[in-house]
Amino acid sequence: MLTIDEQIKEIQEVLRKTPHHKATNGFIGAMRAKIARLKDREIEQSGKRGGGGGGYQVKKQGDATVVIVGPPSAGKSTLINQMTNAESKVAPYAFTTVTVIPGMLKYNEAYIQILDIPGLIEGAKEGKGRGREVLSVARGADLLLIMTDVKRVDAFSGMMDELLGAGIRINENPPKVLIDKKTSGGLDIFSNIKQSIDKETIKEIAREYGIKNGTITLQEKITLERLFDAFSENRVYVPAIFVINKVDEKPDYKEVIDGEYVAISADRGEGVSELIQEIWKALRFITVYLVKPEEDLGMGNPIVMKEGETLKDVALKIGPDFTESKKLVKIWGGGAKFAGQEVSFDTKVKEGMQVRFI
Numbered sequence: 001m002l003t004i005d006e007q008i009k010e011i012q013e014v015l016r017k018t019p020h021h022k023a024t025n026g027f028i029g030a031m032r033a034k035i036a037r038l039k040d041r042e043i044e045q046s047g048k049r050g051g052g053g054g055g056y057q058v059k060k061q062g063d064a065t066v067v068i069v070g071p072p073s074a075g076k077s078t079l080i081n082q083m084t085n086a087e088s089k090v091a092p093y094a095f096t097t098v099t100v101i102p103g104m105l106k107y108n109e110a111y112i113q114i115l116d117i118p119g120l121i122e123g124a125k126e127g128k129g130r131g132r133e134v135l136s137v138a139r140g141a142d143l144l145l146i147m148t149d150v151k152r153v154d155a156f157s158g159m160m161d162e163l164l165g166a167g168i169r170i171n172e173n174p175p176k177v178l179i180d181k182k183t184s185g186g187l188d189i190f191s192n193i194k195q196s197i198d199k200e201t202i203k204e205i206a207r208e209y210g211i212k213n214g215t216i217t218l219q220e221k222i223t224l225e226r227l228f229d230a231f232s233e234n235r236v237y238v239p240a241i242f243v244i245n246k247v248d249e250k251p252d253y254k255e256v257i258d259g260e261y262v263a264i265s266a267d268r269g270e271g272v273s274e275l276i277q278e279i280w281k282a283l284r285f286i287t288v289y290l291v292k293p294e295e296d297l298g299m300g301n302p303i304v305m306k307e308g309e310t311l312k313d314v315a316l317k318i319g320p321d322f323t324e325s326k327k328l329v330k331i332w333g334g335g336a337k338f339a340g341q342e343v344s345f346d347t348k349v350k351e352g353m354q355v356r357f358i
Contacts, residue, residue, distance in 0.1 A: 004042050011035050022198075029201040029224065033208040036228040040167070058100045060140065062111035063304045064283050067138050069163070070147035071155045072119030075245040077101070079147070079266040080116040083276060100137055107276055109287050109302040115141075120159050135166040139236050143282050144170070145275075147243040150250040153257055156242065167234045174237055176219035177230035184213050191218035197227070206231065239282050243275065286351040288314060289333075297332055297354055305349045312345040315357060328358040 002010070011031050018024055018031075068076045084103025101116040117134050138144060146163075148155040163170060187206055189199040195218060205224075206216060209231040220226070229235050242261040247253050248268060262278055264271035283306070290301040305314060311331075315323040330340050335350030349355075 004038050008035050008038050011038075025198060026201045026204040029197070030204040030208050032224060033205040033228060033231075036232070037208065039165070040232050040234055058102050058115060058137070060113065061102075062104060062113040063285070064110070064142040065113045065115065065140065066105075066143045066145060066279060066283075067115045067117060067141035068145045068147055069117065069120050069134075069138055069159060070145075070243075070245075071152060071159070074119070074147050074149050074152070074155075075266045076116050076119075076147060079145075079243075079245065079264070079272070080114050082266055082269055082272050084114050105276065105279075108280060108285065108304075110280070110283075110285050110304040112279065112283070120162055122158055122162070135162065135168070138163065138238075139166065139168055141238055143279065144238055144240040145243050145279075146170070146240050147245055149246040150244055150253050150257075151246070153244060167232070167236060169229065169235055169237045170240045172237055174235070175222065175226045175230040177222065177227070178217040178219065179211065179214065179230070180217075181211060181214040186213055187211070188215045189218070190215060193218065193221050195222060197222060197224065202227065241275070241278050241282055247271070284308070286349060288349050289352070289354045290314075290318075291332075291354050291356040293356060293358055299354070307349075309349055310345065311343070311347050311349065311355060314349060314355060315345065322357070326357040330356045330358065 011034055015028060015031050018028060020028065068080060070076050080101065080103050084105045099118075103114045103116070105112040105114055115137060117137050120134055144163075146156065146159055148159075160170065187203045189202050195202075202216065202218075205227060206212075211231065222230075242259065244253070244257065244261050244263050245266050247263045248265040248270065250256075253263065262271060262275045264275055266272065285304055286307060287302050288305050289299045290303055291297055292301070303314060303317065305317070311329050312323070315326060315329075328342060329345060329347075330342050331347070332339050332341075332354040333350075334352035335347070336343075336353070
């Protein structure tokens, strides 16, 4: 029986020999989908094989979990020690961190769990250097710090390849594709946007993913890769901040490095406070203040929420019993048109909002 890699190579050879024209678009799309599905199977199998033993299973705690991803000796352990109460071993040689080291950052009333994981190396998605376990931790993050040092900026591209190969999509939103599966009737494709992929190709790809009946509505101009992502069940979409460490070792780094990144010197503590502010923004946190019925207005009872959440989410975070017992809610400050405005539980929270449930 052929391995997954051998099956992929066979399909790639078929594709290499297949002429590209309108009549073969559906076949080519289906074959590329088959490769994508085989890679998905590889991710699923690696997740089972690398289930997280030996210190790789860490219970998520706090308001969010941030995972530091980087090559060996990039300064990840020094950074987590600067930001949190962790005691991650630091030494000038590779693979100092051999398990996941958790730490807790308290910032703006939020408790943010930071995880220092072993260095991410080439071949991690195939299991090299305990890569499957490392990537499984990254998949569960609310935010990634993708980090390298100033002398290895080209490591970003390699790390992105490993993350993408593990089904992790960085700084992307899920594809705007609605899939309504049915038991019969065949496939119908709808879109108000002109697509570069013809409907028959989309149907062939859908069938390859086991979708034989239903409607597929495309709400964006779709590419093959985004279409594969829409049909796949193991994609995760994680925001990330790119961090360049040890900038003190290259004073002219701004002149030779392009792109958006946060520059730090973890060893000296330079840029760390700015990085923490960027973490807060990337997590889309806001602080809401609870005011008990008998209390004066104030900011003594903060609760951390996320942009887009509602007052119902606030009540649920306090507890399901609390939610059932409250009928009215009034707000002051952020989001209020006037002091003590009575609003619905569907009202979205705003920074600095003071809330009284009645």
